[in-house]
Amino acid sequence: MKNWWKESIVYQVYPRSFKDSSGNGVGDIDGIIEKLDHIDSLGVDLIWICPIYRSPNADNGYDISDYRKINDEFGGNTAFERLLKAVHNRDMKLMMDLVANHSSDEHYWFQEAKKSKDNPYHDYYHWKEGLPDTPPNNWESVFNGSVWEWNEKTQEYYLHLFTQKQPDLNWENPTVRKEIYDIITFWLNKGVDGFRMDVISLISKRMEFTSVPETLPFIDVMEQYYSNGPRVHDFIKEMNKQVLSRYDIVTVGEGPGVNLTHGPKYVSAAEKELNMIFHFDHMTLDFGPEGKYDPIPIDWIYFKKIFSQWDKATANDGWNSIFLGNHDFSRIVSRFGNDNTYHDASAKLFATLLMTLRGTPYIYQGDEIGMTNIQHPSIEAYDDIETRNAWDAAEKEGKDMTQFLKAVHRQSRDNARTPMQWKATTYAGFSNSKPWIPVNPNHTEVNVDNQEKDPNSILNYYRKIIAFRKANTTLIYGSYQDLAPDHPHLYIYLREDEKTRFMVVHNLSDSTINWAPQDSKYKMVMGNYEKTQEGLLHPWESQVYRLDIA
Ligand code: GLC
Numbered sequence: 001m002k003n004w005w006k007e008s009i010v011y012q013v014y015p016r017s018f019k020d021s022s023g024n025g026v027g028d029i030d031g032i033i034e035k036l037d038h039i040d041s042l043g044v045d046l047i048w049i050c051p052i053y054r055s056p057n058a059d060n061g062y063d064i065s066d067y068r069k070i071n072d073e074f075g076g077n078t079a080f081e082r083l084l085k086a087v088h089n090r091d092m093k094l095m096m097d098l099v100a101n102h103s104s105d106e107h108y109w110f111q112e113a114k115k116s117k118d119n120p121y122h123d124y125y126h127w128k129e130g131l132p133d134t135p136p137n138n139w140e141s142v143f144n145g146s147v148w149e150w151n152e153k154t155q156e157y158y159l160h161l162f163t164q165k166q167p168d169l170n171w172e173n174p175t176v177r178k179e180i181y182d183i184i185t186f187w188l189n190k191g192v193d194g195f196r197m198d199v200i201s202l203i204s205k206r207m208e209f210t211s212v213p214e215t216l217p218f219i220d221v222m223e224q225y226y227s228n229g230p231r232v233h234d235f236i237k238e239m240n241k242q243v244l245s246r247y248d249i250v251t252v253g254e255g256p257g258v259n260l261t262h263g264p265k266y267v268s269a270a271e272k273e274l275n276m277i278f279h280f281d282h283m284t285l286d287f288g289p290e291g292k293y294d295p296i297p298i299d300w301i302y303f304k305k306i307f308s309q310w311d312k313a314t315a316n317d318g319w320n321s322i323f324l325g326n327h328d329f330s331r332i333v334s335r336f337g338n339d340n341t342y343h344d345a346s347a348k349l350f351a352t353l354l355m356t357l358r359g360t361p362y363i364y365q366g367d368e369i370g371m372t373n374i375q376h377p378s379i380e381a382y383d384d385i386e387t388r389n390a391w392d393a394a395e396k397e398g399k400d401m402t403q404f405l406k407a408v409h410r411q412s413r414d415n416a417r418t419p420m421q422w423k424a425t426t427y428a429g430f431s432n433s434k435p436w437i438p439v440n441p442n443h444t445e446v447n448v449d450n451q452e453k454d455p456n457s458i459l460n461y462y463r464k465i466i467a468f469r470k471a472n473t474t475l476i477y478g479s480y481q482d483l484a485p486d487h488p489h490l491y492i493y494l495r496e497d498e499k500t501r502f503m504v505v506h507n508l509s510d511s512t513i514n515w516a517p518q519d520s521k522y523k524m525v526m527g528n529y530e531k532t533q534e535g536l537l538h539p540w541e542s543q544v545y546r547l548d549i550a
Contacts, residue, residue, distance in 0.1 A: 005194070005250035005275055006319055007476055008045035008093070009355075009466055010362045014327045015052055015074055016060060017419045018365055020431035022075075027419070027430070029070070029079035033086050035422075038448065040090045042368060043466035046250065047087060048095040048196050050327060052080065056106050058165035059143075059385055060417075061097075062198060063104035067183040084191055093193035095250060100180045101199045102166040109179075110167050114151050114158070124176050125167045126159035126205060127151075137211040139225070140218065142256075144389040161202060161226060163385060171203045171235050181243045188243070194250035197274070200236065201255040201266075204229030218291050219284060227257025233265060236273040245272065252276040252321055260313055267318035276321040276360060281306045283329055293390055293407040298336060300508045304491050308482045311358055315479070320359030324350055325367055330415035332364075334373035337540060338510055343370055345540035347458045348465075348528035349506055352542035355469040356495060356504045358480045363462070366420050369451050370458040373415040374440045379405065383437050387412040421447040456530060468526055468544075474500045489513060490537070496549075503545040507537040522547050 019031030029052065039047060051061035054069040061071070070080045087094045103110060112121035128136040128148065135148040136157055148157035149164040159168045169176050184195065206229050212221050236253075244251060253266055255277045266277045282303055288294035314320055325332040333339045337346025347370030354361040376382060379391050387408055394404045414437065421443040423429030428443035440446075451457035469475045478495040489509040495502040503522055507513050516535045524532070526544035537543065 001269065002477070003275075003319075005046070006360060007470075007473075008250070008360055009043055009469070010046045010048055010095075010360060011039050011042065011044040012048045012050070012326055012362060012364045013039075014050050014365055014417060016436060017417050017430070019420060019422070020433075020435070023432050024073075025431050025433045025435045026073055028073065029075040029083050033079075033083055036086055036090060036092075040092060042363070042463055043470060044092060044363070046093045046095055046193065048252075048362070049097065051097045051099055051198075053099075056104055056165065058104065058163050062099050063102070063106075063163070063166045064099050065104040065106040066108075067103075068186055081190070088191070093250070095194040095196055095252075096187055096192050097198060098180075098184065098195040099198040100169065100183075101202045102160065102162060102168045105165045105167055113167075114153055117154050117156075122154075123173050124170055124179075126170050127154070127156040128159075128209070129156050137209050138214070139209070139212060140221070142222075143386050144393045159205070161199075163389075168205070169203075171231070172205075172207070177235065177238065181239060184239070184243045188247050188249065192249075194252075197251065197253045199256055200253035200274070201227040201232060201258045201262075201277075202229070203235055204232040206230065217289070219287065222257040223259060224257075227255070228262045233271070233273065236266065237271070240272050240274075250275050252278060254278045256280060260309055263310070264313045264318050267314060267320075269317055276319055278321055278323060278326075279310065281310070282324075286335070292411050293394065293404060295407055295410050300489055300491070301486060303508075304482055304485055307357060308480075308485065311480045315358075320357075321362055322354055322357045322359040323362035323364070324354065325364045325416060326362070327364070327416050328413050330411055330413075331371055331373050332367050333370045334415065335410070339370075339372040342510065342540045343372070344458060345528055345538065348461045349508075349540045349542045351458070351462050351465050352504070352526070352528055352544065353491075353506060355465045356475055356502070356544065357493075358476075358478070358495065361469075364416065366416075368459055368462040369421065369446055369448055371418070371421060371446060372440065372442060373409065374418050374438070375409040376414075376438070379408065381438060382408065382412060382414050384413045384417070387414060419443075423447050423449045461528060465526065472500070472502070473497075474502055478502070490515065499549055501547040501549055503547070504542070505537065505545075506542045507540060510539045512539060513537045517545055519547070 016027045018027040019035050020027050021030035052070050052074045053064045054066035054071045055061045055064050070077045109121045109124045112119050113125050130136050132150050135146045139147040141147045143163050160166050212225050251274045253274045258279045263279050266273050285298050286295045288296040332350050333347040418440045419430035419435045421428040424444045428439045451459035474497045475495055478497040481494045483492040484490055491506040493504055515537050522545035525546045528542045
């Protein structure tokens with residue numbers, strides 16, 4: 001079935017790092033308004049804005065202390081109303097980030113909940129009785145350390161899958177669910193066009209809280225113990241029925257631990273849950289035996305297989321989200337491409353990939369100019385709680401910290417959180433005072449200003465490939481077939497409907513590869529190199545061919 005959100009191009013804004021209009025070094029809503037023309041100029045239809053609600057910022061807004069208030073540092077509720085209007089005036093839509101698996105410990109609910117066992121808010125969270133030094137089980141938080149925090153007042157532990165400042169909400173309690181639905185309704189009635197739902201796969205807990213085997217890799221712990229709990233689909237269905245289905249909106253759930261077994265159910269049109277989900281099968285491909293900070297090279301055969309399997313799983317019912325980066329991962333061009341010799345080509349290759357696979361494409365701010373990872377000389381310059389906690393844990397475990405710093409360079413979430421590079425000037429035109437997080441020194445070269453002037457820039461390529469996708473519905477709804485699943489570096493696929501067939505080919509390597517379409521009826525219609533050469537693909541070259549069937 002056709003839907004507007006299937007045809008949309010999404011642009012993700014990380015507000016702290018996008019544009020500071022007030023001059024305090026922190027991005028804000030008026031900054032976003034100032035730059036809406038930039039977003040619009042790409043051909044974007046839908047903006048997803050990371051959490052901007054009131055928050056003590058233990059995890060940059062993913063710890064909400066008031067769900068109905070926009071944080072003053074971003075401009076408060078009036079600035080948000082202005083943004084929503086400005087977005088709609090440009091015929092774009094706006095999707096908010098809903099963090100409903102946990103609240104901030106500074107939320108009124110938790111402030112009350114921790115006071116006594118008979119407080120009406122107590123049951124809004126998960127509690128376990130016990131002794132101060134004996135946590136109820138051995139579960140590790142996503143950000144290291146136990147998931148259990150002791151609360152002296154009630155002589156109980158509370159559960160937090162993330163930091164101790166993010167207590168998990170108890171979705172078993174119908175009053176909690178009602179609160180969440182009311183919050184959703186509040187924003188939808190203001191005209192918001194949808195929600196990205198933070199870690200939605202974690203909302204239903206396995207209430208027996210069984211300990212995990214010590215040797216089980218964290219990625220499996222996530223999948224088998226934390227994610228896809230017994231009532232997750234009931235909860236989402238209820239939310240859909242009671243609120244979501246009453247509006248013409250878009251929903252995308254973030255799904256850590258969601259794999260091919262569970263994934264399709266979340267997005268099946270028949271099940272009436274969510275429109276799309278972000279799974280992480282391809283985003284954890286470089287996690288080594290010891291996890292994220294033990295990186296290994298990308299296996300491209302496996303990478304392709306993941307896209308093919310998910311396409312197949314949702315081909316008849318459901319829809320995919322196509323993304324390669326966001327505020328939680330390092331930069332696309334540094335992680336999957338080559339941010340050195342082939343910066344330009346590989347950034348454009350991944351733009352081509354995003355726009356030619358079946359599913360709704362998500363662009364993360366800065367990727368449209370090929371922003372890269374950053375390498376701070378020491379841990380002090382890193383802000384992210386996840387990176388810092390992982391560092392402390394590694395130190396405790398006696399790891400080789402020189403090696404670990406290299407892994408941080410590659411994997412830290414701060415790679416994606418450096419300020420947006422607008423200009424070559426001090427602070428990259430992001431702010432006129434020192435930003436909350438250091439600017440990448442390469443902003444003098446990699447910036448929007450420079451790329452506006454160059455017709456062949458990455459930025460202008462994004463515009464071109466987006467327009468190309470929009471002009472060809474085959475690239476939106478057409479079937480997908482991988483033609484060379486076993487090739488270690490070539491990704492060749494067909495996108496096809498009754499009238500048109502596209503063949504897309506990408507060289508995922510630093511080497512030239514001999515290749516040509518076997519049928520001369522294929523006409524090349526798009527590519528990321530200015531000069532192509534018959535019979536070969538340059539390093540990180542993408543080519544798109546068309547064959548008219550009817
Ligand atoms: C999601 C967010 C991430 C946050 C976490 C906890 O994974 O994308 O930034 O830290 O949830 O809310």
